[in-house]
Amino acid sequence: MSAFTKTMRFVGDLDDEFYDDERQRDVWNEASAVGFQLFYWAAIIGAAILAWAANTTGVWIALGTLVVATIISYATLGYSAARGVNMYTATKLARVRGIVAGAITAAGCIGVLVRLQPDLYSQASTWAGAIMGALAAGGVVALSIWQMRKRNARFEAEEI
CATH class of the missing domain: 1.20.5 (Single alpha-helices involved in coiled-coils or other helix-helix interfaces)
Incomplete structure (x- = not known):
């Protein structure tokens, strides 16, 4: 087991006796998936709004939020891939929700670039x-x- 997988198992507390019961494990895994998606959607929507509507401080917060959401998403994908499940091959990527999420994320990224343009992109x-x-x-x-x-x-x- 790699250091990454061990770390992710520790973060997820996956060795807890709670997971010994299969029904509890399945329900908790579904709840965790819903919670992750809720976090992701709230983060990208909030970042997109902050990027366009807030002052410079809000734009930097939006950038930080987008970076954190991206890191968590890739850590989730990496853990799944390390356990033998590759989301990119297991599911169709061009779904409506993926396109909407991509558009919201792009709006946030573009907003950050546009709002910080005088400082960074002169x-x-x-x-x-x-x-x-x-x-x-x-x-x-x-x-x-x-x-x-x-x-x-x-x-x-x-x-x-």
């Missing part, structure tokens, strides 16, 4: 670098998802 070269960096990061994410799907399809074919 030169055209900085904007060009930010756009190129975003395109490169998007390409890396798309390539990673494609590779994960290909690898998981190969593993599933080997299991049959």
